[in-house]
Amino acid sequence: MKNIFIIGVGLIGGSFALDIKKLHPDSTIYGIDNSEAHLAEAKTLNVIDKAAEFKDLQKADLVILAIPVDSAINVLPKVLDQVSDNAIVFDVGSTKEDICVKVKNHPKRRNYLAAHPIAGTEYSGPKAALQGLYNNKTNIICEVEETAFKLQEKALKLFSDLGMRIRYMNPKAHDKHIAYVSHLSHISAFMLGKTVIDKEKNERDIFDMAGSGFESTVRLAKSSPAMWTPIFQQNKTNVIETLDEYISNLNHFKKLMQEDNFEAVYNEMESTNYIKEILNGIQ
Amino acid sequence: MKNIFIIGVGLIGGSFALDIKKLHPDSTIYGIDNSEAHLAEAKTLNVIDKAAEFKDLQKADLVILAIPVDSAINVLPKVLDQVSDNAIVFDVGSTKEDICVKVKNHPKRRNYLAAHPIAGTEYSGPKAALQGLYNNKTNIICEVEETAFKLQEKALKLFSDLGMRIRYMNPKAHDKHIAYVSHLSHISAFMLGKTVIDKEKNERDIFDMAGSGFESTVRLAKSSPAMWTPIFQQNKTNVIETLDEYISNLNHFKKLMQEDNFEAVYNEMESTNYIKEILNGIQ
CATH class of the missing domain: 1.10.3660.10 (6-phosphogluconate dehydrogenase C-terminal like domain)
Structure with missing residues (x-):
């Protein structure tokens, strides 16, 4: 995993960035965010290495979509449009049914893993990012069977390295x-x-x-x-x-x-x- | 302050006992409790020095009434009946109107200070007692003018030594x-x-x-x-x-x-x- 993209460099995305950089010091962490101020702040705080744009996603090995669930549902298909066949994309949203329905028939559905890490604090933005936030936390994965087996493996290895427990559920439940x-x-x-x-x-x-x-x-x-x-x-x-x-x-x-x-x-x-x-x- | 009586050796009473013993190592901390098991536990944990009975209250310099508010309202008049003119008695209950009404005309009303330290945890019993529980906490005192001035002074000195902020209110408010x-x-x-x-x-x-x-x-x-x-x-x-x-x-x-x-x-x-x-x- 060399090219990691974090879309939404706030508490949740930023905390993934910090831990992944520690696990994979040779990787480059790219940040994509609507807010120029947040991107600049994330760079200053070394939460990300570089700011990036959507077109750069084609070189991604991993994309983490960590934006509010109303944006995520619209952005995910665009992300899937861009990424290569070997990229794994997961979201982190607190609702899973609508987003799974949205990409159900997307040609790259197999590149997406629907995830919900049960972790966070009441704070937000890049400065709220915490190292070790995901250690000992539960990560709920939905419709795992819809994700390509090799890409599942990649994501599960990462979650395990981060110290997370996995629970499988269907999106409705x-x-x-x-x-x-x-x-x-x-x-x-x-x-x-x-x-x-x-x-x-x-x-x-x-x-x-x-x-x-x-x-x-x-x-x-x-x-x-x-x-x-x-x-x-x-x-x-x-x-x-x-x-x-x-x-x-x-x-x-x-x-x-x-x-x-x-x-x-x-x-x-x-x-x-x-x-x-x-x-x-x-x- | 040599003879300190704690009625109710749980979280609240026990925490007072621990801090007062530290402030006044020469004092004796007596415990009174309905539960023999709690008394024994409080002694084993060095929360109190000795178990005592109601008749011993005549030698008290300070009595802290730290029992549920329905018992407190019945026990307070009996405590006041026993204590000497120089003893200060305060309760710690989360309701103040009923107890103030109850002792309004008691001949020893001046020995009582109505208090509510805003401190605690969700745990209970002697083993829940904590050193420093009251540090930086608010203590609400009601009807302060009904307590003898010299006894007010004694109590306020203690609260100040424990690190508490004082707020004065009427019981209804x-x-x-x-x-x-x-x-x-x-x-x-x-x-x-x-x-x-x-x-x-x-x-x-x-x-x-x-x-x-x-x-x-x-x-x-x-x-x-x-x-x-x-x-x-x-x-x-x-x-x-x-x-x-x-x-x-x-x-x-x-x-x-x-x-x-x-x-x-x-x-x-x-x-x-x-x-x-x-x-x-x-x-």
């Missing part, structure tokens, strides 16, 4: 399940932040009372709206389903409180304490 | 505001955990897809139901108000998605990104 453990968490954090900010407008100094618990629960409300809006749009049906269930659970909890049924309130919390064991499994 | 930045966060985390656990029952392996974002948002769902149920009970009216606003914000977000108004979805998130600056202020 991926989008449905990820709505619960990722998309809903973001909405719950954003709306919690909004509720408290709205209150603070009228009642000053509320935040003086906030501790680390609030901070942890609301952390994801720092996330980029440019990244998350298209995710919610592409995964609309599943996200609305999770929101319905979440709101219904909140309403039930409120009703128990209104009825002074604090024994049931206790039980609701005790049965959810089981999350401890699950979270220990994540770490 | 405390309970109203803390519902937003603490109590609501706990319910949002518990119900998020419940929503995902319920789903997992039917669809296996969802948690394999969870990353650090989910973990952070749901962390508080590990908290103790024995501690939190009485808090929600005592602060019922305020908590229900915050829940109403939170549920209404979630419903509004859902409605925007249903209407395909993703420009508005973007704006909802962008305006809540302001939480970044607020959280930087907390750290």
